Amino acid sequence: MGRRAVHWAMWAFSRLAPHSQREALLGDLAEEYAMRATALSPSAACRWYLRQVCASVPPLLWSRLAQPGWIVTTAVALCAYIAVGFVELIVNWAIAGASGSSAAGYNPLGMYLTFPLVVLIGYVTAGLRRRAEIVLVAMMLLSVTAMTLWGHESLPAWYRIAYFLVGPAATLTGSSLRSRLLALGRS
């Protein structure tokens, strides 16, 4: 643990801290880190810095989410999340109907069919609200983690891993596709 850890913590913190407070917050942390490094020791200062960064994440995140703009962003992401669930349900239902198998949910075909539809949802979400696609990805990762840890259904390992990767990858593909098309339109 040393200056590199502090450097990475500072980078991560600068991504999370609200833009209007970023400069002052990072400056305050740097000032107190320097004071502690001189008065105590660089390693004690480093430990204090990392503790401060970790303890600051929840209140800052909550403060950011409680802002009116973030409430709208979260609402858009939630609607998109429901749309993804609906698409998955329809695709699985269609596959089950076509094959007559109740285990259609574990069929790779379901993922191939769902992927482009989630790309489309990612595209629309990014267009409706900036950064809503990031919140959507976070919701997907959290829900898959929760299902893996506490879910009663025994899903195959490949399906869990694919589920963890496919949804976020499709959403981010949709949003980057939108950014590229917008950039092409401008040039």
Next chain:
Amino acid sequence: MKNSQEPLGSLEHIVLLAVMGLGANAYGVTVRRQIEGGTGRDISIGAVYATLVRLESKGLIKSSTGEPTAERGGRAKRYFRMTAAGEGALRNTHEIILKMSAGLKGLQAT
């Protein structure tokens, strides 16, 4: 902007008292240290800022950008000062505490 007559939360109350006590020298580091020294509570700078921003949105404090210094990596300070509405909110909260604790012998200073 919310009503300043709305009672303050406990952290809002403590942060506002720290800002008042520090006067012209109230910024993140000093506010955090004042709270740590006064309450013995190891509070994070993130919690202090989240509260300061909330108090500012309620119109109880105002902020201004200060000078950047070398020990801060060239980053500017953000100074906070209490507004008249903040003073009113502190007085209101203090009155509520006095009313609620009146007659409670166990709380009297020894």
